[in-house]
Amino acid sequence: QVQLVESGGGLVQAGGSLRLSCAASGRGFSINVMRWHRQGPGKQRELVASITSGGSTNYADSVKGRFTISRDNAKNTVYLQMDSLKPEDTAVYYCNADTWLTYSSTTVSYWGQGTQVTVSS
16 A cells, blocks of 8 residues: 655745655555645635646646645655745645556556644734
8 A cells, every 4th residue: 555644844934945755665666746735724725736756847827936846756756845925825735746646557546644734923
């Protein structure tokens, strides 16, 4: 079974930075697309950023120029560098991966448990 574990969340002041990590573990899989989503208080979950296996990236308009997504394929890990944080960035951040399961020749979407990011003004 593939597992995704996020880390790096915490409490920071506006203008500060955080770096989130998401590590995938298990056997018999490869990661196609990795994404970061977030869900703020009273809001729906939204896509923040994505990165393909080839390194192509996309960002939500609200975080362009402030957040950077990257991945280390050898470590099966995706990162989200968050700079110039704003109070409206406060949310639970979730890692999501489209995973190719080699033993069954299928693609399954996995989610991490989430990590809390709180930005104070």
